Amino acid sequence: MLKDCRCGQCKRLLARVGEYTELQIKCSRCGTLNHVKATSLERSPLSDKEVAHAATSQLA
Template identity: 50%
Template sequence: MEEIRCGACRRKLGEGIFTALTIKCPRCGGMNHLRAMSPPPARQGASTDGIHHDDTHHSLDRRQTPTRRPVAEQVPAP
């Protein structure tokens, strides 16, 4: 939870989680307009779907087993 203080006299007005809040300070009468900060922009190249695309720690991920060649048929000698 975030501490909410008056911008003029720094009196603690409360604690909480908010998106938008307007509150009047009882000490100095100042109106305090608060809004939640937007999250920082994602890093360039960062995964947005929560799945790691760098699977180096999974040795067999995305690898296929080699195809088996059919056994050569024996051709009878003439």
């Protein structure tokens, strides 16, 4: 699901973003540099598979 990312100064819509860990974007209207970090990091199913694969390859 996409969420609106708006400028902290003038509230202009900067982007619609999905999952992210960190985003830095400059507003074209007022020039404010907006820096947003994710509130929590959830592991993706892909990274869980990579960890499991690495663990099994070390055992062999």
